[in-house]
Amino acid sequence: MHDKYEIVIGLEIHVQLKTKSKAFCGDDTSFGSEPNTQVSVISLGHPGTLPVPNKQHIESAVKLGLALGCTINKENRFDRKNYFYADLPKGYQITQDEQPICLGGGIVIKVENKEKYIKLTRIHMEEDAGKSIHDVSPKYSMIDLNRAGVPLLEIVSDPDLRSADEAYAYIGEIRRMVRWLDISDGNMEEGSLRCDCNISVRLKGTTKLGTRCEIKNVNSLRNAKRAIEYEANRQITILEAGGEIEQQTRSYDADKDNTDTILRDKEDAHDYRYFPEPDMPPVVLTETYIETLQKNLPKLPAAFFELLTLEHQLSEYDAKILTDDLETANFYLTLSKQTQNKKAAANLIINRIKSYLNENSLTLKDFNLGFDKMAAFIKMIDTGQVSSAIAYQRIFPVLVENPSKAPVQIAEELGLIQNADVDFLSQIVDEVLASYPDKVTIYKKGKKGLIGFFMGEVMKKSKGKAEPKSTNKLLREKLDA
Numbered sequence: 001m002h003d004k005y006e007i008v009i010g011l012e013i014h015v016q017l018k019t020k021s022k023a024f025c026g027d028d029t030s031f032g033s034e035p036n037t038q039v040s041v042i043s044l045g046h047p048g049t050l051p052v053p054n055k056q057h058i059e060s061a062v063k064l065g066l067a068l069g070c071t072i073n074k075e076n077r078f079d080r081k082n083y084f085y086a087d088l089p090k091g092y093q094i095t096q097d098e099q100p101i102c103l104g105g106g107i108v109i110k111v112e113n114k115e116k117y118i119k120l121t122r123i124h125m126e127e128d129a130g131k132s133i134h135d136v137s138p139k140y141s142m143i144d145l146n147r148a149g150v151p152l153l154e155i156v157s158d159p160d161l162r163s164a165d166e167a168y169a170y171i172g173e174i175r176r177m178v179r180w181l182d183i184s185d186g187n188m189e190e191g192s193l194r195c196d197c198n199i200s201v202r203l204k205g206t207t208k209l210g211t212r213c214e215i216k217n218v219n220s221l222r223n224a225k226r227a228i229e230y231e232a233n234r235q236i237t238i239l240e241a242g243g244e245i246e247q248q249t250r251s252y253d254a255d256k257d258n259t260d261t262i263l264r265d266k267e268d269a270h271d272y273r274y275f276p277e278p279d280m281p282p283v284v285l286t287e288t289y290i291e292t293l294q295k296n297l298p299k300l301p302a303a304f305f306e307l308l309t310l311e312h313q314l315s316e317y318d319a320k321i322l323t324d325d326l327e328t329a330n331f332y333l334t335l336s337k338q339t340q341n342k343k344a345a346a347n348l349i350i351n352r353i354k355s356y357l358n359e360n361s362l363t364l365k366d367f368n369l370g371f372d373k374m375a376a377f378i379k380m381i382d383t384g385q386v387s388s389a390i391a392y393q394r395i396f397p398v399l400v401e402n403p404s405k406a407p408v409q410i411a412e413e414l415g416l417i418q419n420a421d422v423d424f425l426s427q428i429v430d431e432v433l434a435s436y437p438d439k440v441t442i443y444k445k446g447k448k449g450l451i452g453f454f455m456g457e458v459m460k461k462s463k464g465k466a467e468p469k470s471t472n473k474l475l476r477e478k479l480d481a
Contacts, residue, residue, distance in 0.1 A: 005239075006204045007232045009161035010121075010212075012196040013174050015153045015184045016128065017060050023127040023151035024051030024094060024280075031190055035144035043149035045090030050279050053078075057151040058283060060183040061101045061125050062293050064153060067177060067300055070105030070123060074285045078125075078277040087130035087143050095126035095154075097274040107177065108302065109169040118170050119158040128152050131191075147191070153183075159198070159209065164228040168221055171195055175221075180301055180326045188220050195224050199231045201239065210235070211245040215252050215259055227252035231259045304329045312342040321350050327364050328354075338375035341382055348374060352396055369403045377407040384467050386411050386418055420467035422474070425458075428466060429474050432457045443479055451475060 022029055025042035042049045058076070065072050079097040102123035108115050130145040155174060161167050175186040175193055186193045195218045200210035215231055218224045230252075235245050251261040299307075301323045308319040322332045328349065335345045357363060377399065381391050385408060398410050411417050419425070432454060433440055443450045454475050458466050 004204055005201045005232075005236050007162055007164075007228070008159045008200045008202060008209060008212075009163075009167050009228060010159035010198040011155075011157045011161065011167060011170060012198070013155045013157075013171065014128075014194045014196075015064075015155065015174075015178050015186070016192040017057060017151045017153065017184050018182065019054055019056045019060075019151050021054060022149035023054050023057050023125070024149060027149060029150050031192075033146055035142070035146060038146040039089075039148065043089070044145070045092075051094060051277075053280065053283055054151055057125055058101070058285075059293065060151075060181075061123060061153055062285065062290060063181050063297065064155075064178065064183060065102030065105065065123055066290070066294050066297060067181060068102075068105040068107055068120060068123070070102035070120065072285065072290050073099055073101050073103060074287075074290075075099065076101050076125075076283040076285070078280050078283075079274050080277050081126075082273045083271075085129065086141070087132045087145065087148065089130065089145055089148055093127060093129060094277055094280075096124035098276075100124035107170070107173050109166060109173050111163070111165050111169050116160075116166065118160045118166075121156040121158050123153055123155050126152050126154055159200075164225040164232075167197065167228055168225045171221055171224055176301060176324060179324075180298070182326065191219065194219055197224060197228055197231070199228055199235070200245070201232055201235045211247050213245065213247065213259075214249045216249055216263060218252055220254075223252060223254050226254075226257055227259055230257060234259065298326055301329075308332075308346075312336065312346075314342065314346050318343075318346045318350060321354075322346060331364050335371050335374055338371050339378045341378055344378045344382065345374075348378060352392055356396075356400060367400075369400055373399065373403060373407065380407050380411065384418060384420060384469060386416050387464070387468060390416050390464060416464065418467040419462070419465045420470040422470070425462075425466055425471055425474050428458055428461050429454075429471070429478055432461060433478060440479065451479070454479070 019029055021027060022043055025040055027040050027043050028038045030038075042051065062072055076096065077099045078094050080092040081095045081097070082092045084091055100122040102120075104120060105123075106117050106119040108117050110116075128147050128150040130143055130148040133142040133144060136142050157170065161170060175188075178184040178193070179186045184192055188194070197215040197218060198212045199215065200212040202208065202210040213231060213235070215227045218227050231250070238245060246265065248262050249264040250259045251263055252259050253261060304323045305319050308314045308322060309316060314322070321328075323329050332345060332349055335349070336342050339345055353364075353367065357367065377391065377396070380386055380395075381388050386395065391407075391411075394414060394416060395407060395410050398414070399405065399407055402410070408417075436454075436457070439450055439453065443454075451472070455468070455472060458471050458475070
């Protein structure tokens with residue numbers, strides 16, 4: 001990247017909502033059904049049919065707007081965005097143009113340990129188009145209209161982003177927020193969250209925006225970052241050669257890692273011939289309705305993050321993982337109330353429970369080990385009855401298969417309880433030191449790192465039953481005598 005240029009990025013994120021029915025009719029919205037089986041005369045726009053707003057669509061928009069600090073527009077109107085494309089069955093899309101449901105607001109991102117507030121322009125409600133499939137037939141493009149009419153929220157940022165890394169962080173934070181509020185699964189691979197990237201470059205120090213190009217429907221965080229980097233470099237190369245940037249809509253090819261496919265040339269709002277949706281009256285929100293949703297919002301990720309780092313003294317890394325979604329954050333809080341060792345509670349969830357769930361394609365809702373058993377598992381390690389490694393590797397897998405058993409009971413049955421008895425340890429330590437007189441001499445001459453070797457030998461000889469803290473203390477006493 002040439003140092004004399006600055007990248008200016010604005011993002012339009014389309015979030016598919018977790019509603020059971022479509023935005024303006026009762027068609028099913030589940031993912032993965034046979035093509036063109038989730039359509040009706042309303043979603044296909046047959047003459048004489050009338051759309052009806054989805055209550056959950058509106059509620060999700062208000063909840064997201066409140067969480068992001070937006071101003072909620074009490075009088076909402078819908079508009080028609082007119083364009084012809086094969087996967088748009090009505091020939092227009094119902095959206096919001098002049099009066100979006102949310103204005104302003106923003107979200108904090110963190111890149112290289114620096115926080116930055118990214119402002120939002122608006123959030124508006126709209127319906128999705130269908131899906132064009134180009135890789136089934138060598139001759140034809142296929143159309144699946146199951147997605148047509150699915151409720152979306154479009155989140156439009158100001159052009160506040162200045163790097164691909166910032167864009168990556170911003171998309172990640174938006175995805176975390178919609179998952180946190182449980183309004184979308186945010187699954188980019190299934191198309192639940194898609195991103196259009198508006199990119200321009202300008203000389204550093206100038207304030208005038210350059211000519212932008214839009215990269216459509218980027219479907220992963222990694223691809224968004226790569227698309228922005230490629231497009232910015234493409235524009236800089238043109239400017240350095242004395243050329244001019246043309247306003248275009250382009251597509252990112254992940255296999256070729258380029259944005260060289262041009263979809264459309266310059267396009268403005270008037271090209272879509274927006275006009276008010278004649279078949280739906282305004283949707284008016286009362287102050288009471290908005291206040292009720294505000295009161296019922298969960299504690300937001302930033303507040304949870306502060307609680308975990310300041311009060312629970314967790315690292316930022318642990319706090320970030322535990323606040324990735326509300327279910328995990330609440331799970332941690334419940335467990336942390338049953339143990340004094342907050343760090344151990346975090347480690348158990350991050351290093352073992354999450355891995356177990358991923359390996360078995362489960363969620364926390366499916367995890368049937370009681371919080372009392374998890375707390376007992378942590379206490380067993382803290383009191384030195386078993387080592388952390390043994391507990392995680394040997395006891396945890398048995399515990400999750402036998403959730404009615406106590407962790408200590410499993411440790412006893414497997415013969416894994418550690419022994420801190422001085423007579424037991426002293427005999428083993430003496431035998432180990434007698435077996436390696438040369439290493440004892442080297443230790444006494446100052447090579448204190450050999451303590452690890454002696455610890456390992458004691459553990460082998462005791463078959464892992466020697467309690468580490470007591471063993472280490474005894475070894476040092478005998479070696480330093």
